[in-house]
Amino acid sequence: VPGSSAYFTTEAMPPRRLVGKTSQEPARKKQRTEESQAVAPSRSSGQEGALVARGGGRGLKAVQNAREQSSTSEGPDGTRTEKKSAVKEQKIFTASGNKHVETKVVAETKKKTTRKDGTVVITESKSNKKVCYF
Numbered sequence: 001v002p003g004s005s006a007y008f009t010t011e012a013m014p015p016r017r018l019v020g021k022t023s024q025e026p027a028r029k030k031q032r033t034e035e036s037q038a039v040a041p042s043r044s045s046g047q048e049g050a051l052v053a054r055g056g057g058r059g060l061k062a063v064q065n066a067r068e069q070s071s072t073s074e075g076p077d078g079t080r081t082e083k084k085s086a087v088k089e090q091k092i093f094t095a096s097g098n099k100h101v102e103t104k105v106v107a108e109t110k111k112k113t114t115r116k117d118g119t120v121v122i123t124e125s126k127s128n129k130k131v132c133y134f
Helices: 024-036
Strands: 060-074 080-094 100-114 120-132
Touching: none
Parallel strands: none
Antiparallel strands: 060 080, 080 100, 100 120
């Protein structure tokens, strides 16, 4: 459609070259990659030629703990209860002073109760708790 803005002509585009590359192009490409991989000495740190720039992280460390527990019990009236629980805990500290910064606890519980008459009760719960000290 000549009047719409989505109409493009191929006349404005330069012709594409489908001929193989010359011998000079791979040399330029190789030279460019060698320059990008060169390590510049860092002025702010005491280490010369460091591959990793200092100060990029947040200075924190994390300690993770995970527990899983399952139990099965039968009552005197014939009810059978199967319970599975999983707790994941993450504590974040400062790396320099070991000061507590954050605690995150995720607890999941699945409980299945089967009564003597055949009734099945399924209970699932998931709780997230996050405590921050900033």
